[in-house]
Amino acid sequence: GAGVSQSPSNKVTEKGKDVELRCDPISGHTALYWYRQSLGQGLEFLIYFQGNSAPDKSGLPSDRFSAERTGGSVSTLTIQRTQQEDSAVYLCASSLRESSYEQYFGPGTRLTVT
Amino acid sequence: GQQLNQSPQSMFIQEGEDVSMNCTSSSIFNTWLWYKQDPGEGPVLLIALYKAGELTSNGRLTAQFGITRKDSFLNISASIPSDVGIYFCAGQLSGGYQKVTFGTGTKLQVIP
Numbered sequence: 001g002a003g004v005s006q007s008p009s010n011k012v013t014e015k016g017k018d019v020e021l022r023c024d025p026i027s028g029h030t031a032l033y034w035y036r037q038s039l040g041q042g043l044e045f046l047i048y049f050q051g052n053s054a055p056d057k058s059g060l061p062s063d064r065f066s067a068e069r070t071g072g073s074v075s076t077l078t079i080q081r082t083q084q085e086d087s088a089v090y091l092c093a094s095s096l097r098e099s100s101y102e103q104y105f106g107p108g109t110r111l112t113v114t
Numbered sequence: 115g116q117q118l119n120q121s122p123q124s125m126f127i128q129e130g131e132d133v134s135m136n137c138t139s140s141s142i143f144n145t146w147l148w149y150k151q152d153p154g155e156g157p158v159l160l161i162a163l164y165k166a167g168e169l170t171s172n173g174r175l176t177a178q179f180g181i182t183r184k185d186s187f188l189n190i191s192a193s194i195p196s197d198v199g200i201y202f203c204a205g206q207l208s209g210g211y212q213k214v215t216f217g218t219g220t221k222l223q224v225i226p
Contacts, residue, residue, distance in 0.1 A: 004156070042118070042202060043157070043216040091156050101145055101206060103214070105156025
């Protein structure tokens, strides 16, 4: 079946521009997570959505980062006024329910800020 | 906050050799997870451990949940070229929703 998909796969943007990254989770998965992976680093938690509950935004590094999840499905991560240190791979994952450890990851979006 | 230290950071091995990598934490976890990430892909769950002392196998992979709840190791036996990738450990505090904390990864290269 279809897995988690993300778009675009690669994004190059100029410093100061805004970018939007999209995640389509697996159908029926109620939990959705965003992570950031910098070169040579582990996964840094950014934000978590579960059903209609308020999202856990505790991992967002600054107020330039925001995310939405519409209709309990597709999610968009927005980075405003991008900085070079925002360059990383942004990974989205979904799981069947909030208590499921088994997160299914998308292929990621590689963001390069020049 | 919790930190997970993985070692080694990278390793080169000959095909057929066994591999061992470990993960230590400054905090106690109730669940330990091991993921593998292939180039250009997201991580895929390999093994999940739920009890201190638990030893679990998945094919050529074996992982153990340390007695202290602060460490875990992953062994790969008889390595093959497709084992190449980055292996991440991850810890989770308890059931229900808890953020998963990921280690920094071990990059494995297998020489045919």
